[in-house]
Amino acid sequence: MSEIYSWIKQGLVKSADTQRALEVAGERGDADGWFHFIKFLLITLGLLSLAFGVVFFFAYNWNDLGRFYKFLILQVLLVAVFGLYFLKAKQTIVSQALLLAGVIVLGALLALFGQTYQTGADPWQLFATWALLISPLVLFARSEALWLFWALLINTALTLYLQINHSLFGWLFSSRYLPWLYLLLNGLMLLLMEWLATAKSPRILALVHRWAAQVLGLVVLYALTVIGMELIWGNHQSQFFNIVLYMVSMPGFFMVYRYFKPDLLLLTAWALALIIFIMAFLAETLFQHFDAGGMLLMAMTLIGLTTVAVTWIKKTHEQLKQEQANE
């Protein structure tokens, strides 16, 4: 990509054509691109701003406005947003922005109900209901952003639920097994996202980009790292499952993202997770008899591990480029 700049500097492109050349090279946005982008920005920011404005308004909890009026306003707004969506479903930019705004207003409606009728219901119920209600929407809207938002809602509901109850569906979980739940939850969603982004998934559900899957991949790595930490620092009695889980998942993750669905970003994150694990392991043994030399050892080990990781990533990058060229 930097070739274009050196070519321009060498004078191979006339100065009047520089801008055009840069556009062709993908280094500058062209007129159509700008038009599209500005439209996208205006409508998305505009609708989101409206939606957040509404949320702020009801968070203010204006006492002078009767509760029936409040419910009426929100429901009218909700219907209006969805109504507009039905009208404009063919135009991708506007419809996706409308859906996002609609989802936010729906959340505001649920929150208003909880705020008004002080039933003492637990907070997780709001998020769980919200996630449940928008499920059909998220499934068919083919929007990575909505999927991630939905994943966020479910994770939040789970976290809030676990603050109150230590069991789920009758299985009792003490705190050290909690990461498993997150791993399971996000792992399943990751699989779903990856499947949806492939060419084999049904057209009405398919996702165009993989970034939702990538974000979930990072979350899964985080959960795995927490399990790894638990493995090292936790009570050594019942670590069997943790060991199995970690020893199976980490290599598994690597195999998937190196050979099955090559993704350098996730591989780099995986390398970082592994480095953290190794460093934590080292720290645990070193802290038994703490001294300054241990710190130096940690520093040098870290530097060494990082170098190995960086070299490996660069090599894999080249390999992947070769493999792609050979296809």
Added chain:
Amino acid sequence: MSELSLWERLKTADLVTGEQPEAGDTRDQNLWYVRVLQGFAGWLAAIFMLAFLGFGVAGLFDHGQALIVMGVVINFSTYLFFKTKPESDFFEQMVLAFSLTGQLLFTFGLLILSDFRDHEWLFVVGLYQAVLARVIDHYVHRFLCTWFAVIAAFWGFEWLVNTGLGSALVAAGFVWIWLNKTGWENERDLYEPMGYGLALSIVTLNVQSIVWFHELFHRYNDSISWVYQHAPLISALLNSAVLLYFVYRMAQEQGIDLTSTTGKWLLLAAIVLLFSAMPVVGLSSALLVLLVGFARQKIVLMVMGALALLGFVSWFYYSLARTLLVKSLILIAIGVVLTIGYALLRHVFEKSGQAKEKAESNTVDSASSGRIQKIAASITLALALIGVNHAIVEKENTLKTGKSVFLELAPVDPRSIMQGDFMRLRFDMANKISANEAVKEDRTKSLDGYAVVDVDEKGVGTFNAIYDNQSLTDDQVLMQFRKRNGRIQFATNAFFFQEGDAKLFDAAKFGEFKVAANGELLLKAMYDQDLKLLGENRLD
């Protein structure tokens, strides 16, 4: 996008002629996440090194001057090392970590010298970081130093952050670098990491504001300098100037004459955008990162801009300068303006707009997708409306026709539990339930249950037992309770009243609950000891 196809494409577009030249020395294109790895790991290693020095070398941290000298020596060696452009990955990472250690030593040295007072020494740190960023020729190092320089410089002066002047200044630098200085090979390694460093600074400044704001209120209430007073205005002007400059440069690149129709619309749009961004700190800087990201086709910048915008929204929610009502109106106004802008844009450029729409609907999959999406959306809407309204009707019903049960308040000084315009209640029955064997066992375990309550002829309820599927007599009702964090709750135990009525509720002795047949309850009103109504719970 291999080199060959790019040259071919340029040839097709008539922009170049002849043979493609040999590939020059293309520097290693490190991917951004690899750089993140290097930066993060380097920084962590530096902390370990510092710990090693701190614990290993006795008395090192007593002498500020020694630390400063050490730091500068290390950084100077770093400069020499990177000037030679080494090939080894290992030494590169090691020297990076060492250099960061040196910077930490320098910072600690200054901290000790200044006797831990004031924040002005942070400005010196910022300056030092800026020098390092300029001088040391390593991509990740430059990026980190730029970022640290901004953080350090602004940490000493929180008001810069809070009034938006900080992010306006950084945004100005950011725009200037990205529009003018990047891309050209030699200077790329100098300016690009700085550009990214400034972008990250804008994002973190937006997020940082939440935390710093509270300090501000304590510090600067008395001493208000001229700059501080006018900082919001200055920052607004600066932001406007930067945004206008950006628009001007974009118009230049795209060959749009600002006096033409398109040009005038562009200016109008910019001015409208300006007014939208004015009342809200950080919005325009975040927007600029997003716009510049698109202008230079850098996805990382665009994502940073989007994150900065989100950070800004949550900052905005918590900022104390205005009430939520005003803030909501501001957001709604901005939303309306932007939406109108969108409609205008589509209308004015209808011709090209139509062509784009056609292209769009062709890329969207065939008609069935639209239909199924609409059905799914209708399901969501229908479920939501039906569900919520059903629940509302149910609750209102309970309030009107539910059985009235009066629960006695536990003898607690009511003034201690009044908060503004609502009162926290503790019911005597809660204590009885807590004492009950079945509930007592696990303090922290949460529990949901029903109490069997005897209701006398006046409507006062007394605790009978925990519900265990026993049959109830006519005088008994079920009342739902929840045990959360060791406390028993009936609904929420919060009673809202009109502001100023607090005195009235000093005499409160009974709370009236409306109980539904299934045990669900809502708190309706407060009564005094003679069961005379004091006031109803404000649900609005």
